[in-house]
Amino acid sequence: MPQQTLSTDHPASAATGACPECDGVIAFARAPLAGQVVTCVGCGAELEVTSRDPLRLEAAPEVEEDWGE
Known part of the structure; x- marks a missing residue:
């Protein structure tokens, strides 16, 4: 699944969550999918x-060397 960088100031978001690293607001334009990976624009996590x-x-989780073998 492709990684996305999401804006923290999306006015018409479908869902919002909090970054566990910096407590920044993560706004999703569409309903998020389980397993989706995103990047917090506040801290880069x-x-x-x-x-x-x-x-x-x-x-x-960090990708390990043997993933995909």
Whole structure:
């Protein structure tokens, strides 16, 4: 799934969540998908959507060397 950088000031967002690193607001233009990876524009943290209802964001796992083998 492609990574997205999301604006923190999207006025017509479908959903919003909080960055667990900096508490910045993450606004989604469309309903987020479980497993979606986004980047917080406030601190640059890579975050994964781990729950849609309620919306929960957690630090995305780092890709290991052996992934995809």
